[in-house]
Amino acid sequence: MPIKTGKDYIESLHNRKVKVYLFGEEISNPVEHPIIRPSVNAAAMTYDIAHDPNYHDLATARSHITGEKINRFNHIHQSTEDLIKKVKLLRVLGQKTGTCFQRCVGWDAINTLSSITYEIDQKFGKQYYERFMNFLRYVQENDLFCCGAMTDPKGDRSLSPGLQPDPDLYLRIVEKREDGIVVRGAKVHITGAVNSHEIIVMPTRAMTEKDKSYAVSFAVPSDTEGIIYVYGRQSCDTRKLEEGKMDLGNVKYSGQEAMIIFDDVFVPWERVFMAEEYEFTAALVERFAAYHRQSYGGCKAGVGDVLIGAAALIAEYNGVEKSSHIRDKLVEMNHLNETIYACGVACSAEGYKMPSGTYQVNILLANVCKLNVTRFPYEIARLAEDIAGGLIATAPSEKDLRHPKIGKYLQKYLKGVEKVPTEHRLRIFRLIENLCMGLGSVGYRTESMHGAGSPQAQRIMIERIVDMTHKKKLAKVLAGIEEAT
C-alpha cells in the first residue's frame, strides 16, 4: 500500500474515538480544534516529506521485514548510515515546522523494543519478539503514527515505585488474565499523544524484582477503552484562539504534550512486549534514552536553524546586519547549533549492530549530545533575544496594527529599514518571541532540557559509561608510577 500523505494522515485521525479534555471541556473533534490543529499540522509534515522528491532518500526506507518502501519513521535502523539519515531527516523537519513534530518518540520506541524483545526471548524463551514484529508489520503496512509513552508521574521522587503512598504513580499491571493484562496509571508529558494511532507504553526507569509489576511494555490503539487524554497548557496557547495568526509567530505549526490516564485498560497478550521481566528494564530505558538523545541532535538543530534565520532577518530589518557584534553573535549561534548536530552525527557514525540486527547509537556520545542540548538552545535563544531587541516583548497586538484609527501609527513608528514592510518586521519579532518565550519555547527549551531525560540523567550515564580505570592507568604510566604497566 502507498505511503500516506499528510492529508491522508489527518483524515485517518477523524476515525478514532479518543477521549480528550482541554481547558476543562471534552473535545469532540480534536483534529479540528484550533488549539490542537497546529500540532496535527506539524505531525502531518512527517508524512508529506516522504513525498517530497528533495527528501525522498532521507524520509523513506526499505522495510527489513517486507522489503517495501516505507516511511522512515517506522523503520528499524539497519546500519550506521540509517542512523545518520535519521538525524538529517529530523533536522529538515525541525527546519520546516519550527517546532516538535512529535514522531520521534514512537520511532525510538519501536527500535528499542526490536532489540529488547529479541533479547528477552533469547534469555527467557518468551514470544515477545514475534508479537512485536507482527505489530511492527501492521504499523509499517498501515503507515501508522505511534506515540511513545514512557514518563510516569513519579510522585515523590525519593521513593521507588512500590513505596509510593499511591501505588499507581507509576503505571503497572493490576491484573493478569488469560487473554491479556489490565494496566492502571498515567503517563505525563506525552508528545503527540492525541495525534497518534497507537500508544506504545514503556517503563520509565530500571525496576527491581519487588517492582516487577511496573515492568510492563505494550501497544494499544489510541482510542482504547479506559484511556483519557488531558491536553497540556503551553505558553501563549490561547493565541491560537484569537482572530488573526500573526501574533502566533509560527503561524501554522506547534507541538503537543498531553497526559494520558490509563483507567484500568485491558491489553491483549499479542500486544504485550514485556510483563514483569524487570531484568530488562534498565537496558530498555538506556537504549530508548540513547536513541532519543540522538534525535535531539537533529530536530533541535533544525529548530535552531529557524531561530538563527529569524535573528539574521531581524538584524537586517533593523539595519544592523553589518555590525560586527551582530555578526559575531550569529556565528556563535551557528557554532553552538552545529555542535549539537555534530554530536548527533557522531553517536550515529559510532553506532553498532545488536543481536537482533537493529543498530544502536553509541550510548556515551548520545548522552553527550543531549547534555549539550540542555545548554546550547538556551544560549542560542538568549543571543536571539539580544539581537532582536525589546519589541519581542512589547510590540502591540495584530489587532492594533489592523485598527482603522491607530494602525497608521503602528505602521509608521514600528517600521525598520525602508524596504521592509512593518508587518514583516513584526512577524519576525513574533517568531522569535514564539521560540524564546511563547509556544515554541516548550519545544525548543523545555523539551531540550527534559525530553529524553533531564540533564542529571545524562550525567549519570556518562559517569557510568566512561572507562575511568583506563584513564587513570594512562596517567600513571606517564607520571612514571611503577605499578602501572
Add this chain to the structure above:
Amino acid sequence: MPIKTGKDYIESLHNRKVKVYLFGEEISNPVEHPIIRPSVNAAAMTYDIAHDPNYHDLATARSHITGEKINRFNHIHQSTEDLIKKVKLLRVLGQKTGTCFQRCVGWDAINTLSSITYEIDQKFGKQYYERFMNFLRYVQENDLFCCGAMTDPKGDRSLSPGLQPDPDLYLRIVEKREDGIVVRGAKVHITGAVNSHEIIVMPTRAMTEKDKSYAVSFAVPSDTEGIIYVYGRQSCDTRKLEEGKMDLGNVKYSGQEAMIIFDDVFVPWERVFMAEEYEFTAALVERFAAYHRQSYGGCKAGVGDVLIGAAALIAEYNGVEKSSHIRDKLVEMNHLNETIYACGVACSAEGYKMPSGTYQVNILLANVCKLNVTRFPYEIARLAEDIAGGLIATAPSEKDLRHPKIGKYLQKYLKGVEKVPTEHRLRIFRLIENLCMGLGSVGYRTESMHGAGSPQAQRIMIERIVDMTHKKKLAKVLAGIEEAT
C-alpha cells in the same frame, strides 16, 4: 501632605483622561482592565511599602528641597548611602512583586535631570534647573508616579535621526512657540506608561548639531492632549482574562510596557528641560543609563530571589531537595543572583557627588552590573527549569483541575510528596513558567537584556571608560620595557 498609599495611588489614576489602546480597542477605564490591573498592583506596591514599618528607612527619604519625608522614589540621591538604599529598596520590591514595578525609570530620570539641567544652565545661562526644581517639588509634594520615556523607535538603525526617511522616527521639536514647544514622534517599550501621572521625555542617544531638534527633554501630565498609548503584548497576557488565577503563576502582579505616540503635543516652557542643547545629550544618556543599570542590580536580584525560592519549593514538592545536584544548582543560582546584587551595591558605594549636589553612581561598575544582568537571569532561569521538570510546560489547565469528572485524576496523578497538596505543586510550576516563559519573563528576561540599553551599549561604555593607557603602562613596567616610567 502625607505619602500616598497604594490605594490612594490607584484612585488617583482614575482622574486621568488617558487614551489607551489594547487588542484593537480603546479602553475606557484602564485601571480596572484585567490585562492592565496587575501592573497597577505592582506599581501600587511602591506606595504601600513606604508605610510598611519594616521598610520605612529604605522606602522613604527626607527631601533635600523641602526637608519633608517623601517616598524615596521621588528623592534626589544625596549620598552613597542613598544610592545603596535604592538598590536594597528595589530588591525588596522585586521580591514582593516578582515582576517589574515600573517606577525606577522616572526616578532615574529625575536624578539625571537634576544634574544635567544644572550643568546646562551653568554653561549656557538658561533656566532649566529652576524649572526642573519646580516640577520636582510639585512631584514630591503630590507623591506622583513619573514615567521616564527615553527609547525612540529608531527606524533604520544604520542611519542617524535626521537621515531617516521618516524624520519622526526619533521624537523631535516640530515647532518652537513663544509659550512652549510642539513635539512629534513616539517612545517605545515605555515601562508603566499607562500607570503614571507624569511622562518625562528624554533623548535616546547623543545628538549632534545637525540633529539638534531631537535634543529635547520635558515633562507632561500623562493625559495631555495628543498622547496615545498602545499597550504592548506580553507572553501569556490573555491568561489574565481567564476565569481562575492559578494559571497565571504570579496571581496578582505583572509588568507593563506601552508605546506612547506624541501626535503634535504642546509643552509649555516651564515644563521644558532641554531644547536643542545637543551638547548635553551624551552626558544625559550616559548618566541616566548608569542609574538605570544600577537599578537592575536591585530589582532583578529581587525577582531572582523569587525564582530561587520557587525552584527550592518545587524540589521539595518533588522530593528531591536533598539531591546533591539540586542543592548545587540552587547554590549556583544564588551565587549568580548575589553577584548581580554585589555589582549594584558596588557601583553605589563608589558613587560621587556632582556639581548640582546629586550623587551619581560609578559609571564603569554600573555598566558592569548591567552586563551581568544580561546574562545571569538567563542562566538562573535555565537552572530553575532544570530543577522544576517538564510540568512547567505540560501541566493541564486550572479548569481541568477543577473539572468534576477528570479533576480527581489530576489530583491523583500530579501529586508530588504526600504532605503537599497537588494544587500547591501546580501553582509553583506555574510561577516558574511565569518567570521563565510567561508574563514574568518579559520583566526577568527581555528587560534584563534590553532595559537600560542592550548589552552592546554596556560594552561600548566599558571600552570607553577603562583606562587602558594605565594598564598598558603597568605591563610595560613589569616586563622591563625601558620607555615606561
Add this chain to the structure above:
Amino acid sequence: MPIKTGKDYIESLHNRKVKVYLFGEEISNPVEHPIIRPSVNAAAMTYDIAHDPNYHDLATARSHITGEKINRFNHIHQSTEDLIKKVKLLRVLGQKTGTCFQRCVGWDAINTLSSITYEIDQKFGKQYYERFMNFLRYVQENDLFCCGAMTDPKGDRSLSPGLQPDPDLYLRIVEKREDGIVVRGAKVHITGAVNSHEIIVMPTRAMTEKDKSYAVSFAVPSDTEGIIYVYGRQSCDTRKLEEGKMDLGNVKYSGQEAMIIFDDVFVPWERVFMAEEYEFTAALVERFAAYHRQSYGGCKAGVGDVLIGAAALIAEYNGVEKSSHIRDKLVEMNHLNETIYACGVACSAEGYKMPSGTYQVNILLANVCKLNVTRFPYEIARLAEDIAGGLIATAPSEKDLRHPKIGKYLQKYLKGVEKVPTEHRLRIFRLIENLCMGLGSVGYRTESMHGAGSPQAQRIMIERIVDMTHKKKLAKVLAGIEEAT
C-alpha cells in the same frame, strides 16, 4: 617610630636565623637567593607604597591602639571605609607587582584574631584578647610582616584530624606546660612564609571536642627553634637562575609559597591565642576565610589589570588593536575583572561592626566574590592567550635573541609593527606567558582557585548563609498558596 621602607624591611630579614630548604639544599641567605629574592621584592612593595604620596591614604592608617600612623597592613578595620580601602590598596599592589605580594594573610589573621580572642574571653573568661593586643601593638610599633599559616596537610580528607593514621597531619598541641605549649605538625602552601618576621598559626577547619588539641592559634617569630621551611616549586621557577631576566616576563617580582614544619616547637603562653577552645574554630575559620575571600577581589583584579594591559599591548604590537574581535575580547576581560572588584567592594560596603569593634565583611558576598575569582581569572587568561598568539609558547630564548650569529634573524623575523622593537614585543609575550602558564600563574590561577579555600568551600558557605526559607515564602505568596502569609 617611622614606618619602614622596602629597603628597611629587606635588611631586617637578614637578622633572622630561618632554616630554609630549596631544591634539596639548605639556603644560608634566603633574602639574596635568586629564586627567593623576587618574592622579597614583591613583599617589600607593601612597605614602599606607604611612602608613595599617591597612595598614602590607602596604604597607611591610624592605629586604634596607639593613635599612630601605621602601615595599613597591620591595621584592624574600624569602618566599612577601612574595608573598602583594603580592597583598593590590594588592587594597586597587584598592579604594581603583577603577582602575590604575600602580606594579606597575616593582615586577615590579625583582624580575625582581634574579634575571636575577644569573644573567647567574653565566654570563657580567658586572657587571649589582652595577649593578642600586646602582640599586635608590638607588630604595629615594629612594622612587622606577619605570615598567616592556616592550611594543614590534611592527609586523607575523608577522615577528621583525630582519625588520621598519623595524628600529626593536622598541627596540634602535643604538650601543655606551665610556661607554654609545644606544637607539632606542618602548614602547607604558606604564602610569604620565608619573608616574614612572625608566623601566626590558626586552625584550618572547625574542630569538635574530640579534636580539641587541634584547636590552637599562636604567633611565633619566624626563626623560632624547631621550624623548618621547605620552599615550593613553581612553574618556570628556575628561569630566575638564568642569565638575563627577559624570559621571566615579570622581571622583578614573583610570589612565594612554602611548607612550614613545626618539629615540636615551644610557644610561650603570652603568644597563645587559642588552646583547645574548639567551640570557636568554626567562627575563626569562617571569619578569616571571609576576609581573605574579600582580599582576592582586590589583588586579583590588580593582577588582572596587568594582564589586560599586556594583552592590549601585544595586540598593538601585532597590528590588530583595531580588530573588532580583539576589542571585544578586551572589553570582556575588563568586564570580568571589574566584576571581581565589584564583589570585593560590595562585601566591604556591606560590612558590619562586631563586639570587639573590629569590622567584618559581609560573609555571603565575600564568598560570592571568591567564587567568581575561581572562574574569571581563568577566562581572562584564556582570552589573553587568544589575543597574544602562539609565540607565548614558542618564542626562542633571550640567549638566542642576543646570539651574535642568529640574533639578527630573530630581530628580523619576530618583529611586529614597525615602530616597536622586537625585544619589546618578546618581553610582552613573556609577561603573558608568566601570568598564564609561568611563575605568575601560581598566583593568578592556582591561588585564585584554592587560596582562601577551594570553590566547594565557598559553595558550602553560600548554601549555609542564604535564607532559603524567606525565598520560599516569597514564592508561595506570589503563587497564591494560602498557608504563606
Add this chain to the structure above:
Amino acid sequence: MPIKTGKDYIESLHNRKVKVYLFGEEISNPVEHPIIRPSVNAAAMTYDIAHDPNYHDLATARSHITGEKINRFNHIHQSTEDLIKKVKLLRVLGQKTGTCFQRCVGWDAINTLSSITYEIDQKFGKQYYERFMNFLRYVQENDLFCCGAMTDPKGDRSLSPGLQPDPDLYLRIVEKREDGIVVRGAKVHITGAVNSHEIIVMPTRAMTEKDKSYAVSFAVPSDTEGIIYVYGRQSCDTRKLEEGKMDLGNVKYSGQEAMIIFDDVFVPWERVFMAEEYEFTAALVERFAAYHRQSYGGCKAGVGDVLIGAAALIAEYNGVEKSSHIRDKLVEMNHLNETIYACGVACSAEGYKMPSGTYQVNILLANVCKLNVTRFPYEIARLAEDIAGGLIATAPSEKDLRHPKIGKYLQKYLKGVEKVPTEHRLRIFRLIENLCMGLGSVGYRTESMHGAGSPQAQRIMIERIVDMTHKKKLAKVLAGIEEAT
C-alpha cells in the same frame, strides 16, 4: 620495505646535518639533547604504534599508490572510514604520550597537496600532481616523518605580505631558476620541525595576484643548506635538564615547536608543488586548516583523557573521590572532552570525495570542532586544578623529597590516603601541573587555541560557510511572510 619502529626512526634522525640553535648554542646532536629528546620520544610513538597489535588497524593503511601496508601517517584518505580512523588514532596517541606527537601537520599537508596539486594541473596544465605523487611514494616507501610548515611570522598583521616594510616576513620566491627556485623567509611555531626528515612548506593565507611570489609550496629534506632551526622555549623546559625526572610530571614525553629560517634556500623543480598559482592559495589554506582542525578532535581528546585520569587519581589519593562535587566535575570534564571528540568524528563521517580521489572532511564541522577545542581544554584544565588542590603549585622539589634530612618530613606531611605512597601522589600533582601550567600546557592549551588557526579564523570560516539565505527563508515561511515560498 617494512614499516620502521620508533627505534629505527630515532636512529635515522642521526644521519641528518640539521643546524639547530637552543638557548643561544648550536646543538651538535639534537636527538640526544635532554631538552629535545622527549619530543623525539613522542614522535617515535607514531612509529611504534604501527607495530602494536592492538592498534594495527588504526595505525596502518594500504597505500593507494603502491598497495603496500604503510604507516597511516603517510596515507591519503580514501574514505570517510579512513577519516574516522585518523581521529581515533590521534586520540590513542594523545593518550599514550600526553602531549603533541607532532606528526599530524605533515599528514594534513600531504592530503591537502594531493588534491590541490591535482586541481592546479587540471586548470593550468602543470605537472605538480605528478611531482607530488613521486615525492609521496618516496615518503611512503621510506616511512619518513614529514613536517608541515605553514605559519609565517606575519610582521604587522594589518598589512598584506607585499606591503610589509620587510618583504621577507612572509616566505617567498626570491629567484626562479631553470633548475628550481630560491626561497627566503621563515616559518614559526613549527611543530616537530627538528625531528623530521622532510619539511613541507605551504603558504599561510590566501594570496592575491600582487602577492603571487608568496604563493609557494614545496618539500625539502630537513637538513637542506640554508635552513636554520631555533628551538622554542616552553614553560618549565629546563626541568628536563635537572637530575631526576619526577618534577617533569610527564617523565618521558613532550612536544616541540621551532622557528625555521630559510636563508635563501634552493628547491629543485621536482620538489615544487606550487609556484605563483595564487588562485589556489585560498583553497589550500582552507583544506589544510579543515584537516588540521579535525585532527584536534582526536589528539586533544586523548590528552584530555590523561588529564581526566590524573584528576580522578588525585581525588582518590586525597580521599575525596566519592564527594558528589568531585564526581560531578569529572563528569563535566568527560562531557567536554567527548564533545570535542564527537565533533572530530562528525566532520569525518560527513567527509566527501574530491576530484583527485582524496577524501576531505566536512569543512563547517571541522571548524566547529576546532572552535570547541579553543575552549573546552581550558575548562577541563581549570576543573583539574580545582580537583587537585594547591600542591600542583606549591609542592617542594624532588630533590627535597630525596634529601637525607628533610625527606622524611615530606614523606610524612605530603601523604594523602594511607595506601598510596607519597611519591605517587606527588607524581600526579606534577603531571597535572605539567598539563595545566607546565611543559604540557603548550600542547594542551596554547596549541588548542592557536594551532590550525586562532579562534577568529574558525569564526570567519563558519560565517562564510553556513547558508544564512536558507535559514532566513525558513523563518520567513514559518512567520507567514508572503514573498517567501
